[in-house]
Amino acid sequence: xxxxxxxxxxxxxxxxxxxxxxxxxxxxxxxxxxxxxxxxxxxxxxxxxxxxxxxxxxxxxxxxxxxxxxxxxxxxxxxxxxxxxxxxxxxxxxxxxxxxxxxxxxxxxxxxxxxxxxxxxxxxxxxxxxxxxxxxxxxxxxxxxxxxxxxxxxxxxxxxxxxxxxxxxxxxxxxxxx
Amino acid sequence: xxxxxxxxxxxxxxxxxxxxxxxxxxxxxxxxxxxxxxxxxxxxxxxxxxxxxxxxxxxxxxxxxxxxxxxxxxxxxxxxxxxxxxxxxxxxxxxxxxxxxxxxxxxxxxxxxxxxxxxxxxxxxxxxxxxxxxxxxxxxxxxxxxxxxxxxxxxxxxxxxxxxxxxxxxxxxxxxxxxxxxxxxxxxxxxxxxxxxxxxxxxxxxxxxxxxxxxxxxxxxxxxxxxxxxxxxxxxxxxxxxxxxxxxxxxxxxxxxxxxxxxxxxxxxxxxxxxxxxxxxxxxxxxxxxxxxxxxxxxxxxxxxxxxxxxxxxxxxxxxxxxxxxxxxxxxxxxxxxxxxxxxxxxxxxxxxxxxxxxxxxxxxxxxxxxxxxxxxxxxxxxxxxxxxxxxxxxxxxxxxxxxxxxxxxxxxxxxxxxxxxxxxxxxxxxxxxxxxxxxxxxxxxxxxxxxxxxxxxxxxxxxxxxxxxxx
Numbered sequence: 001x002x003x004x005x006x007x008x009x010x011x012x013x014x015x016x017x018x019x020x021x022x023x024x025x026x027x028x029x030x031x032x033x034x035x036x037x038x039x040x041x042x043x044x045x046x047x048x049x050x051x052x053x054x055x056x057x058x059x060x061x062x063x064x065x066x067x068x069x070x071x072x073x074x075x076x077x078x079x080x081x082x083x084x085x086x087x088x089x090x091x092x093x094x095x096x097x098x099x100x101x102x103x104x105x106x107x108x109x110x111x112x113x114x115x116x117x118x119x120x121x122x123x124x125x126x127x128x129x130x131x132x133x134x135x136x137x138x139x140x141x142x143x144x145x146x147x148x149x150x151x152x153x154x155x156x157x158x159x160x161x162x163x164x165x166x167x168x169x170x171x172x173x174x175x176x177x178x
Numbered sequence: 179x180x181x182x183x184x185x186x187x188x189x190x191x192x193x194x195x196x197x198x199x200x201x202x203x204x205x206x207x208x209x210x211x212x213x214x215x216x217x218x219x220x221x222x223x224x225x226x227x228x229x230x231x232x233x234x235x236x237x238x239x240x241x242x243x244x245x246x247x248x249x250x251x252x253x254x255x256x257x258x259x260x261x262x263x264x265x266x267x268x269x270x271x272x273x274x275x276x277x278x279x280x281x282x283x284x285x286x287x288x289x290x291x292x293x294x295x296x297x298x299x300x301x302x303x304x305x306x307x308x309x310x311x312x313x314x315x316x317x318x319x320x321x322x323x324x325x326x327x328x329x330x331x332x333x334x335x336x337x338x339x340x341x342x343x344x345x346x347x348x349x350x351x352x353x354x355x356x357x358x359x360x361x362x363x364x365x366x367x368x369x370x371x372x373x374x375x376x377x378x379x380x381x382x383x384x385x386x387x388x389x390x391x392x393x394x395x396x397x398x399x400x401x402x403x404x405x406x407x408x409x410x411x412x413x414x415x416x417x418x419x420x421x422x423x424x425x426x427x428x429x430x431x432x433x434x435x436x437x438x439x440x441x442x443x444x445x446x447x448x449x450x451x452x453x454x455x456x457x458x459x460x461x462x463x464x465x466x467x468x469x470x471x472x473x474x475x476x477x478x479x480x481x482x483x484x485x486x487x488x489x490x491x492x493x494x495x496x497x498x499x500x501x502x503x504x505x506x507x508x509x510x511x512x513x514x515x516x517x518x519x520x521x522x523x524x525x526x527x528x529x530x531x532x533x534x535x536x537x538x539x540x541x542x543x544x545x546x547x548x549x550x551x552x553x554x555x556x557x558x559x560x561x562x563x564x565x566x567x568x569x570x571x572x573x574x575x576x577x578x579x580x581x582x583x584x585x586x587x588x589x590x591x592x593x594x595x596x597x598x599x600x601x602x603x604x605x606x607x608x609x610x611x612x613x614x615x616x617x618x619x620x621x622x623x624x625x626x627x628x629x630x631x632x633x634x635x636x637x638x639x640x641x642x643x644x645x646x647x648x649x650x
Contacts, residue, residue: 020645036407039211039379040634042645046411054415060423078336078344087346100353100434104360107427111364111420115371118416122409125401132404138386140405141379143211 005178007130008034008150009161011170012139016042019145022168023048026147029164033153037131037146056117063113064106071102130176148176204298205640206483214484214636218376218629219383221479229478230626237618244612247605248323256326258605265588265600270320272580273610275435276463277317277617278358279456279576281365282428283464284310286496288368289424292417298492300635301484305475306468307369308628312620313467314362316613321354323609350437357434364427368420370399374413375634378403432460439583446526446587449514455507459576462500462546466572469493471621473566475630484631487560494553494565497572501550504579508547526587534599535586538578545575 013019016038023036027050036042036049072095079085080092090097119125131137131148140146147170149161165173205214251258261268284306291299322331334355336345345352377400384393403409436456439447469490476485515527530539549571552558559565585600624630637643 016643016645037405038407038410039215039405040375040638040643041410041414042407042643043638044645045407048645049407051408051411054412056412056415057419060419064423074336075347079347083342083344085344085346087348090348097348100350100430100437101347101356103430104353104356104427104434107423107430108360108363110423111367114416114419114423115367118371118412119401121412122406124403124409127397127402129402129404132402137404138382141375141382141403142215 006151006158007176007178008148008152008156009158009165009173010131010134010136010146010148010176011165011168011173012136013145013147013170016145018169019147020045020048022147022165022170025164025168026149029155031149031153031155031161033150033156035148035150037140037148039141039143039145042145055121056114059117059120060110060114063116064110066113067106067109068102070109071105072098075101130178134174134176136172136174202298202486202488204300204486204488205636206486209483209640210642211637211640214633214640215379215383217481217484218631218633218636219380221625222380222627222629223383223387226626230622234619234622237615237622240615241612241619242615243608244319244616247609247612248319250605251323251609252328256324258603260601260603260606262598262600264591264596264598265585267584267588268600269581269602269606269610270324271438272577272584273613274317274320275456275580275584276577277313277320277613278361278435279432279460279463279580280467280573281310281313281317281361281464282432282457282460283468284308284313285361285365285368285424285428286461286464287468288372289421289428292421293425296492297639298489300639301481301631302468302472302489302493303635304369304372304628304632305472305624305630306464307365307372308621308624309464309467309471310365311362311369312617312624313464314358314365315620316617318358318362319609319613319616350434350441353434354438357431361427361431364420364424368424371413371417371420372632372635373628374400374403375405376629376632378405379633380629429457432456439587444587444591445520445522446530446583448523449511451507451510451514455504455511458500458503458507459546459579462497462504462550463572463576465493465497465500466569466576469497469565469569470573473562473569475625477562479630481631484636490562490565491556491559494559497569498550498553501546501572505547508543522592526590529590530582530586533586533590535582535589538582539586542575542578542582545571546579549575 011022013022019036019038019042023045026034027048036045038045075098076093084092086092131140136144136146147165147168149156149165155161162173209217259268259270287299287306288303288310322328325331325334333339333343334345334352347353377396381393381397381400384390384396433453433456436452440449440452442448472485472493473490476482512527515523518524530536549568552564552568558568589600590597
């Protein structure tokens with residue numbers, strides 16, 4: 001019988017305060033490749049896990065700048081460069097009348113960049129994950145909270161990590177298969 | 179704040195404490211996480227109720243009027259509508275502005291109230307955003323078909339074409355093309371991002387129940403969401419930024435819609451009050467529609483624990499506030515028409531109130547200025563049936579507002595020789611009537627297949643969600 005490769009250890013928690021304290025302990029124990037799974041975003045858990053601020057805003061800024069430049073340059077190109085046409089004696093190009101469309105395109109591009117950035121940073125779509133075939137997972141998006149420590153973590157040690165999770169109040173500690 | 183202020187000598191001040199007002203409960207009866215999941219998912223998982231089929235049948239029948247109206251229009255020509263000089267913008271633009279305005283409440287709830295940290299938005303957020311999207315769909319029908327030769331509607335977008343013609347970006351109508359299409363797109367994106375975690379929940383429940391087809395389907399759209407906190411951090415940031423850009427977007431959309439009128443020189447249109455007045459009116463009408471939709475939904479699905487009296491109070495108060503702003507704008511328009519001493523402007527407003535279309539003007543005033551004032555009374559707000567009836571009046575009133583603005587100004591412009599009177603043709607009436615069916619069909623499909631409340635957001639606002647155990 002061949003034993004499948006272990007992905008890591010999973011521990012369940014019944015309440016947000018229990019999860020919060022456990023995450024602080026795992027963080028303080030120096031683990032890096034681990035995660036918490038929650039049915040909703042638990043306020044303040046990012047700090048308890050020692051996570052840094054999200055990088056999504058960089059994508060948003062890039063998208064917004066690109067959108068604004070696209071709007072202005074497109075309007076300049078079509079109305080002042082490619083086919084200049086006098087309408088109502090107004091100038092071929094002015095940032096004033098080009099503004100509303102550029103403004104809308106700024107928002108449009110920002111929205112796409114924000115969502116694209118979020119998917120990229122989260123490595124989604126990812127329709128398979130070791131966690132998903134665990135029987136516990138059905139409650140992960142419902143009412144239970146989990147901490148998963150990966151076997152790939154340099155500090156991972158089957159017995160010691162299990163002890164840490166148990167001591168942090170974790171229940172139903174189990175091994176996840178790759 | 180108060181800790182930095184030294185008491186100004188009087189000993190009594192040291193004893194003054196701010197009043198601790200208890201926070202309103204957003205979910206009644208101490209419901210827990212699992213109850214919320216069961217309640218919201220149960221609606222989608224249950225067998226299709228009989229009333230749903232009846233409603234769907236009626237809605238589809240009503241929607242066929244739009245289809246028939248449009249087929250006749252395309253087959254014959256835009257002359258089948260009642261438009262004639264000088265009233266070349268009529269029901270089509272009225273209906274466009276009406277529907278697009280309705281959408282605005284959804285974005286207000288999902289974006290502006292998110293930035294303002296109004297947690298009561300969570301339980302009505304998803305359905306209101308769906309309403310926004312479907313309202314934009316209905317709105318889009320009218321200008322697209324009003325161009326006459328609808329197969330050339332793509333000329334609205336700067337796509338290179340054989341005639342070597344580009345769009346005139348000095349025109350507010352072209353701004354509107356970008357505003358409305360951006361609005362529709364961003365609304366869909368925002369709605370979809372909000373759906374991700376709930377689609378994940380649905381996927382896992384269908385997997386556990388052994389329904390692999392639905393598990394695949396919901397799983398496909400859930401994109402493999404697994405509730406990871408490292409994902410949540412990016413997700414929350416993305417959601418916040420989307421709320422941050424949707425806020426100026428929604429304000430700009432109705433501002434630009436109002437530019438369609440305000441940038442022209444027609445008396446009654448050429449006023450600077452239009453942008454804020456249109457935005458307030460849009461939110462007013464949208465909240466009317468939110469209540470028209472949510473109150474029956476709450477009764478049918480017994481959602482009283484999730485959409486509480488507090489939620490209804492909040493919606494009524496926003497309706498009251500925006501309705502009062504609209505009333506103020508009506509008064510201010512009249513004042514400026516007199517104070518501006520422009521005879522054409524003055525005439526336009528006297529004509530609105532006492533001319534051929536006075537009946538429409540007074541319907542508008544009754545529905546938009548008087549109706550919301552009932553919401554001052556708590557007893558009215560606690561009578562759900564009455565709130566629902568009043569919300570219908572708001573919808574009617576806001577349709578008439580657009581009718582009054584558009585038609586009265588055009589029917590009586592500068593030259594008396596070109597004055598006219600506009601009445602809609604039966605084709606226009608059918609087409610507009612049918613859009614309520616289009617909207618209802620889409621909304622019924624939504625409540626059948628999509629969790630009608632963002633479970634992950636509702637769970638996050640109940641006391642158990644607080645990791646420090648203090649309750650909020």
